[in-house]
Amino acid sequence: MTTREVMPLTQVFVSISDPRSARQVRHDLSELLTVAVCAVLCSADEFSDIEASAKERIEWLRGFLVLEHGIPSHDTFGRVLAALDPREFEGAFRRWVGQLVPTLGTDAVVAIDGKTSRRSTTKADANPLHMVSAFAADVGLVLGQTATAEKSNEITAIPELLATLALEGCVVTIDAMGAQTSIARQIRKGGADYVLCVKDNHPKLVESFLLALAGVGGKLTPTSTSESTDDGHGRREVRRCWAFDAVDRLYKAEQWSDLKSFAIVERERTVGSKTSCERRYYISSLPADAQRIAHAVRSHWEVENRLHWCLDVQFNDDQSSVRTGFAANNLAIVRHIVINLLRLNKSRKGSIKTKRMLAATSDQFRAELLGAMT
Numbered sequence: 001m002t003t004r005e006v007m008p009l010t011q012v013f014v015s016i017s018d019p020r021s022a023r024q025v026r027h028d029l030s031e032l033l034t035v036a037v038c039a040v041l042c043s044a045d046e047f048s049d050i051e052a053s054a055k056e057r058i059e060w061l062r063g064f065l066v067l068e069h070g071i072p073s074h075d076t077f078g079r080v081l082a083a084l085d086p087r088e089f090e091g092a093f094r095r096w097v098g099q100l101v102p103t104l105g106t107d108a109v110v111a112i113d114g115k116t117s118r119r120s121t122t123k124a125d126a127n128p129l130h131m132v133s134a135f136a137a138d139v140g141l142v143l144g145q146t147a148t149a150e151k152s153n154e155i156t157a158i159p160e161l162l163a164t165l166a167l168e169g170c171v172v173t174i175d176a177m178g179a180q181t182s183i184a185r186q187i188r189k190g191g192a193d194y195v196l197c198v199k200d201n202h203p204k205l206v207e208s209f210l211l212a213l214a215g216v217g218g219k220l221t222p223t224s225t226s227e228s229t230d231d232g233h234g235r236r237e238v239r240r241c242w243a244f245d246a247v248d249r250l251y252k253a254e255q256w257s258d259l260k261s262f263a264i265v266e267r268e269r270t271v272g273s274k275t276s277c278e279r280r281y282y283i284s285s286l287p288a289d290a291q292r293i294a295h296a297v298r299s300h301w302e303v304e305n306r307l308h309w310c311l312d313v314q315f316n317d318d319q320s321s322v323r324t325g326f327a328a329n330n331l332a333i334v335r336h337i338v339i340n341l342l343r344l345n346k347s348r349k350g351s352i353k354t355k356r357m358l359a360a361t362s363d364q365f366r367a368e369l370l371g372a373m374t
Contacts, residue, residue: 012096019083027072031065032080033334035072040338041369042360045316047074047081053360060363082325086147089333094144094164097340101141106169107292109137109299110192112161112178114154115308117317117328129328132157133336134165135307137173137299140343142307142336147329158183167192171286173300176201184285185257193285195263195296208251209262209281217249223261223288238268241294250283261288265297311335314352341369 013030038061039050051074054061058071072080104110114132132154134143144164148157154177162172162183168191174183176199187194198205212220222242230237243263247253250262263282268275284293311317315335322328342355347368350358359366 012092016088016092017085019080019085026069027076027080028066028068029080031067032072032077034065035061035067036077036081036334037337037341038366038370040315040334041341041356041366043356045320046322047077050074050077060366078322078324078327081322081330082327084326084330086326086329086333089330090144090146090164093333093337096337097141097143098166100340100344101136101139101143104136104167104170105138108139108170109296110143110165110167110170110172111135111137111300111303112158112172112174113300113303113308114148114157114177115311115317117320117332129332130154130157131329131332132161133307134161135303137302137306140306141340145333145336147332154178155180155183159186162186162190165190171195171296173197173296175300179283181255181257184259188257188285195282195284195286195293195300198281198283202251204251205283206281208249209264212244212246212249213264220244220246220249222290224290226290226294228294234271236270239294239298240266240268241290241297243288243290243293245288247283256283258285259283260285261293263288263290263293263297265294307339310339310352314356345369 011030013033016029016033018029035054036050038057039053042053042057044050044053051071054071058067061067112132112134114130117129117131130148131145132148133145135141136143144161146157146161146164148154158174158178159182163186167187170192171194172187172192173195174197176197179196179198179202184194184196198209200206211217223245224243226241228239241263243261245261247259247262250259253259261284263284264279265282266277266279268277280297282293282297286292286296317332317335320328320331322331339352342352345355345368348355348358348365355369359369
C-alpha cells in the first residue's frame, strides 16, 4: 500500500451538492459534515451527541473552520443527512480513499460483504438499511460502500460497488450471495481475481463438489493443501484447505470467467471439551494454491470482526434509531470515514474504543487523526 498527501476534509466535501435551497442555508455543508466526522471520532453516535460534542469543542473547531453561525442543532444535522444524496457522499468518500490509498498491493484481499442496520426502519418502511462495503482486509480500511435498493439485495448492489473501485491485481472475496457468473466476469474484466463461496444457491454446483470428492469420474487428488493452527482465549482452531485444478469436474464450469480452481476450506474449533467442524466450498480464478486461497478466505472472515463487529459494538450501529430519509445511509458513511481515520493512525496503540476516547480527551491526538485528511 502506498499513500500520498490528500486534500483537507472540508475540500473533500465541498463538491457535494447542498440539498437545501439558498434561502434556507445557514451552515456551510462541508463544515457541517466535517463537524459530524469530528464528533463521531470523539464517540458521538447520535445526532444529539454530535451537537453536544461539537458545542464543547467549538473554539477548537474554529481553529480550522469558520462556523459563522455556530454549531448546527441536532435537528439540522438530522435533516441535512436525511436529505443529502448518498451517492454524492459515497463518491466523495471514494475520492478521499483513492487519494489516500491510490494503489493496493498485488494480491491484496478486498472483501465485499453486507451488513444490516437492524433498527433503521419505520412504520412506513419496514426494510432496514443494508450496506454493502468493500473492505481492504490486509490494512483494515473501507474502500467504498453502497446501500442495496429498496426491495432488492446484494446481487444488484455488488456490481454497482465494483464499478466504482480500482481493484486491478487484487483478490476479491464474496460470500455465497455474490457468487454470480456476471459478478465473476466483472471482477475479471477489472483485472482482479475472485474467490467466491458456493452454497445452496447453486445446488448443482455444490453437488458436483460432493460427487468429485466421492470419486465419481475418477479419484480426485488435491493439487495443494495447507493447514494452520491458532491457540488462545481458551480455544483451539485448526484451518485446513484443499485446492484442486480439476475444474472440469464442476457443473457448468465454463460459465465462470477464467475459472482455474476450486477449494474446500475446513475450520475445526475446540472450546473446552466441545469440538465443532465447518466446511465451505469455493471457486476461484486463482491457480490451485491452497495457501493463497486459504489466506483470502480467512481475510474475508475477518471482515466480520474488523468491520461489522466494530460498527455494532464500538459505534452502536445496530442500536441506532436514525431512520429518516437517507440519514442512516449517510451516517454509516461517516462511521466508515472515522474507522479509516482511526486505523490509519499508527502513533498510538489501542483499540478503536481506546482511540475514540483519546480523540475525545486530547486536542493534540484529535488533530493528529484529522491530519490524515489535510
